[in-house]
Amino acid sequence: MRRNVLFQLMSIEIMLNAAGLAFIVAGARWGQPDGQVMFLFILTVAAAEVSVGLAVVLRLFHGFGSLDTDQASIMKG
Amino acid sequence: MLIAFYVAAAVALFATVMTISRLNAVHALLYLVVSLLAMAVVFFTLGAPFVAALEVIIYAGAIMVLFVFVVMLLNMGDVAIATERRWLSPGIWRGPMILAAVLILETAYLATGTVGVRTGPAVAPRDVAIALYGPYVLGVELASMLLLGGLVGAYHLGTRKLPRPEVGDDINTGERRAYFSGDAVRAGDDRAPGASQRAVPVDVHRDHA
Numbered sequence: 535m536r537r538n539v540l541f542q543l544m545s546i547e548i549m550l551n552a553a554g555l556a557f558i559v560a561g562a563r564w565g566q567p568d569g570q571v572m573f574l575f576i577l578t579v580a581a582a583e584v585s586v587g588l589a590v591v592l593r594l595f596h597g598f599g600s601l602d603t604d605q606a607s608i609m610k611g
Numbered sequence: 612m613l614i615a616f617y618v619a620a621a622v623a624l625f626a627t628v629m630t631i632s633r634l635n636a637v638h639a640l641l642y643l644v645v646s647l648l649a650m651a652v653v654f655f656t657l658g659a660p661f662v663a664a665l666e667v668i669i670y671a672g673a674i675m676v677l678f679v680f681v682v683m684l685l686n687m688g689d690v691a692i693a694t695e696r697r698w699l700s701p702g703i704w705r706g707p708m709i710l711a712a713v714l715i716l717e718t719a720y721l722a723t724g725t726v727g728v729r730t731g732p733a734v735a736p737r738d739v740a741i742a743l744y745g746p747y748v749l750g751v752e753l754a755s756m757l758l759l760g761g762l763v764g765a766y767h768l769g770t771r772k773l774p775r776p777e778v779g780d781d782i783n784t785g786e787r788r789a790y791f792s793g794d795a796v797r798a799g800d801d802r803a804p805g806a807s808q809r810a811v812p813v814d815v816h817r818d819h820a
Contacts, residue, residue, distance in 0.1 A: 540636045540682065544643055547674065548627055551650060562657040567734045567742040570662050571750070574743065577669055578754040582761030584674050588681045589768035595685050 537602045539594060543587050550580045616656040618717055622710050623649035629706065636682050640675065641707040647671040648714055655721070661736035 536542060554573040561569020591601070598605040626646035633639035647670045654663040743751060 567738040570739045571747050582757050585761045585765040589765040
């Protein structure tokens, strides 16, 4: 399992993109604009998620000197 | 044009598999950009040109630039120059370049206009806009709230200068945990009301331990 938090964020991007592809394909199949509207929302979620996520990555690296998410497993509260 | 769809889908699949199997973050990012561009071509052949343009501009443009920015920020130091020189060796460009060349040839082929572009019915950007600001207008407002939250959150996390977390015993529970100096939990209940968290001595837990 990948413990590098950058790869985890990249994989989240890939999964969000896959969900968007499903919406686009469904919209193309039935000729409706709803699929593209949903893709726009997914795009918004991905942009917000990656901005906060990368700020957390910077803090994690600053605090622990590593990108390994297991390093932060003792952090509570 | 069905063959264009299949070629772009194959490029996207291959680039995605290469992305998640790379060990180096920069190599993975190169393949991820190619994967997103291939997805844009797939969207184009599916009859969603507006979304294809957004995919290139926002995903492959803005979000990937953020990733590259963070990767470069994380590698500051003496070894960074040697590391980047190794990353920029021509060998690692080859895979993404071949895939991107395939996409460029395919786009040029589609742009000649001699072939039909779509595999499905096209949904014009106008229809998308009407739907977006008609029945989905509440979603647009929620998306703006989300983006504002992301902006404030990223600003908050990015500008606060906190010291490195330390590992020690919690003064309340005695558990081993990581904490930041000035942590409200570690400061305990005996803190004077209204006192700043910053005023708490850094090593107060060691007196209790």
